[in-house]
Amino acid sequence: MRLSGHLKIPSLMLAGVILIFLPFVIKNQHLMHIIILASLESIVVMGFVAQHNLKLITFCTAAFWGMGAYISGFLSTKLGLSFWSCLPLAGIGTALFAFILGLIVIRSGWVTFLMISIVLGEVFVEALGHMDIVGGWDGITGIPRPAIGTFVFVSKGAYYYLALGLTSLCAVIFAAFYKSAIGKAWTAINQSPELAASVGINIFKYRMIAYVAAAFTSGLSGSLYAHYLCFIAPHTFGILRSLYLSINAAVGGLYFFISGPIIGSIILRAVPEYLRITDKYEPIFEGAVIILIALFFRRGVLGFFRKSTLRGL
């Protein structure tokens, strides 16, 4: 929701104070777990929204997330690096991979990009499953928890502050992009790629920036995910996870670049937890909900508050 100028700073500060004191209010450990996972997911969804804004619709967001998790898990279990050096390495590694991949897939236009992203999402899981060096289908277990000196992050509260810090960092990165000249170019490409190209905006370059930035933040998020759960397996990062992540974006509102992903992720993480149904019919229920959201809930939660669908932070 875009707030008017003089209300923005105080409301952000209020939100910050609430978020900082949240662990003292919520005593339910399971709820804290949901909030941590939702904040990690919201980072990935921010990347998805940034790409969607440039007409790059991707269904391998979970694959980049998983790549960050696997780089981090591999480095910390096999090479014994600490979380604090794994975190940036996971981000940089994922960004590098996205850069090389982007040279091939972005030039082909968004139709091919979309199709190839689905193929990549499936192949990523298959390839990890057949790689014995990262544990195959069993995944990596026993990933060490982050530690500062002798203090080890074990409690949900400690992880909450870590996740909050990372989410704020990624939100600031994306907000800085949207505010800068790059963000102006992104908006131009969003409104009309042809027109943007005609005034000399290099579409390939700006799409590449969004693609690599999304991969970098997803890698960071994946790294913390691996060190939070201490266990990762290929199936977590399949195409269905990407679908759910993109649905988070749709529920939050696709044209709300930072608040939309956060709100959508929290809603879609929290609501299914309290709506347990029989296992056998669960995929049918999920599929029906996705179709219903797509048909009748296109503007998202935040879309109800603001009519215009152009841009907002």
Add this chain to the structure above:
Amino acid sequence: MSFTIFVQLLVNGLVMGSVYVLVATGFTVVYGTAKVMNFAHGHFYMLGAFIYGGLVMSGVHWAISLVLAGMAVGVFGLIAWHIIFKPLYQDVFLTVAASIGMGLIMVQGIIVTAGERDIIVPSVFKGVLEIGDITVPIEKLAIVAITFGVMLILHFFLRTKIGKALEATTIDRDAASLQGINPGRMFGLAMALGSVMAGIAGAVVVPYLTAQANMGNTITLIFLCIVVVAGHGSIKGAVIVGILFGLIKSIGYHFLGSMDIILLMVIVAILMYIKPWGIWGVEFKRTI
């Protein structure tokens, strides 16, 4: 590698290639005309396999079952078009999300109704063709022959008046509607046509592979790669690349086992780097 094994691999590749051709052509017809990316297309193929299997096992003649399976999947595709794809028209992200959701429902629906076991359908063509010391089951040749027949029917269908209207809508929707063609109806027709082809592909492949609830996932990867390499909307490209990928996959499987998909990915990446719009693709202005 002896010559006999090589011929066997070629035949297997041709069989799988012809199935890929049917599915990829179906997808490319739907995308080319209606501009709908139906990622449940692979699950339509699965649905065709199960309908055919059910009909044959309850004693219906195989040819009637084949036609009925194709028709049923076509009607299913038409219903999906009217309920899901038409209201979401031109909203690409939500179309894709809804189609994957529909695939989820279809797979689980089949598991709930038909059980989790694979369904083995007895083949109708028994016997083998022997040339020297090479033996080829008639069943495999029948798959290739049926594919060829279906593609021939599609070829002649596109020469009729309604087929020409379909092609005109593919080329330019607005110009076609100025000539009195109803584009909405043509989109529905394309959707039904593509679904029929997916259903027939599923039906012909059942005796060769078995009917599994998640057989759509594997083929989705391959037909997407075929459509990307061939260029979206190109039927000729889909046929050539489909056969080629069948051969590559069959020979790759012989040497690499289940990592053959990596070989396919490398080939796709190289071809995409050389030809970003696909080999037979048009450099769409609309798809920047």
